[in-house]
Amino acid sequence: MALRVYNTLTKQKEEFVPREPGKVKMYVCGVTPYNHPHIGNARPFITWDVIRRYLEHRGFAVFHVQNFTDIDDKIINTANQEGVTWDTIANRYIAAYFEVMDKLNVRRAHVYPRVSDHIGDIIAIVQRLIDKGYAYTVGGDVYYSVEKFAPYGQLSGRSLEDMKAGARIDVDERKRHPMDFALWKSAKPGEPAWDSPWGPGRPGWHIECSAMALKYLGNGFDFHGGGSDLIFPHHENEIAQSEAYTGEAPFVRYWLHNGFITVNEEKMSKSLGNFFLVKDILAHYPPEVLRFFILSTHYRSPLDFSDERLAEAGRSLERLRTAVHNIRQLEKLPGGAGGEQADTVRRAAAQAKAEFYAAMDDDFNTALGD
Ligand SMILES: [Zn+2]
Known part of the structure; x- marks a missing residue:
């Protein structure tokens, strides 16, 4: 494609x-x-x-x-x-x-x-x-x-x-x-x-x-x-x-x-006191969470930054990690093992992979499927 x-x-x-x-x-x-x-x-x-x-x-x-x-x-x-x-x-x-x-x-x-x-x-x-x-x-x-x-x-x-x-x-x-x-x-x-x-x-x-x-x-x-x-x-x-x-x-x-980025739906500016430095955010959140948060919105769309949204991104990332962990466990099972449930997950994973490529090929749409 x-x-x-x-x-x-x-x-x-x-x-x-x-x-x-x-x-x-x-x-x-x-x-x-x-x-x-x-x-x-x-x-x-x-x-x-x-x-x-x-x-x-x-x-x-x-x-x-x-x-x-x-x-x-x-x-x-x-x-x-x-x-x-x-x-x-x-x-x-x-x-x-x-x-x-x-x-x-x-x-x-x-x-x-x-x-x-x-x-x-x-x-x-x-x-x-x-x-x-x-x-x-x-x-x-x-x-x-x-x-x-x-x-x-x-x-x-x-x-x-x-x-x-x-x-x-x-x-x-x-x-x-x-x-x-x-x-x-x-x-x-x-x-x-x-x-x-x-x-x-x-x-x-x-x-x-x-x-x-x-x-x-x-x-x-x-x-x-x-x-x-x-x-x-x-x-x-x-x-x-x-x-x-x-x-x-x-x-x-x-x-x-x-x-552009807004903070709590306002334009970011030093005078408004909503000017967030990356180092200060990283003192409270792991870097992967900030990365995941930024990529959860398509890069051309406006992005609103707030503590709640960052925490929400942290929870989404955790769900994704759990899913990956579970799939890895299933992958370790010998072929055909795990029964119908494993087959369903394998099919879903293959479909997700295809969807990932389709989304990325469409103007780097990292946000799709979040
Ligand atoms: Zn330049």
Whole structure:
């Protein structure tokens, strides 16, 4: 049976056909390491871990790249508050990321590129975008000109005209279009900065994922993942940058996005006090329960987190374990032993296995049959 996946780009389920037979290349947007991972971080990485494991189980050789945004305002702010360097913060929370993801049995990506190690690659891409007429300089800043890239808006289904009409009045006057975005930002006092042809500064956020994906996966690859909040502008901008730079399309064959997480049916936010860190949850629940809870809802659907739901997931997992244990006991019986009851269970197990593959082949529907 063919594997079908929901592609955000075409807004439909499509049969998965790898660019190279037997191989899958995937890029997943990683975290900005300025704090411990929260429950909203756990969802995409557990989801992508299961997608990768299933693809491997189906015989594909998967190559998985996931970045760390280790240069960012939030990191710089945290560093300034603590009176330490930005990379002290980034290194501390990259270690914290691995600590909880290892506990959650999230298999590590093959490459974890960091922005700070790829400044030269980023500068080269920005320079070429300027040379090709897709980007322009304003003082020490470089902006991408969205009007130069005709398919802009294809991923998010937005039109530049609508975006222009909806833009706030106080938009930066130096931009040619309100949606133009920074590829390179000139240095502000007290910020980390790198030398560039446009003066000292640092990369904008979006360009890092284009640079790192193109470097490790080539001009076009199979899967790109991330939370649905990244569709616009981050992933829209990644397409614009990458395809303008390479002159090749598509940059990505299948765009997959996971749904958001609410906590007690409210949007998760620090100000609401419902901001749950994974390490705090793991102090109360085994990692398998959190994993099971997240996978009990299809990855594209919204997921509501609460203590009751987590406890419920724990009970469901226990029932599943008991069932597996009982089936294992039956399997140990010699052929035909156990009578009619054993035969019934064996038939049910075979059917469940077939249903499992059918569900997973249908856009990785881990939730079915829960
Ligand atoms: Zn990204």
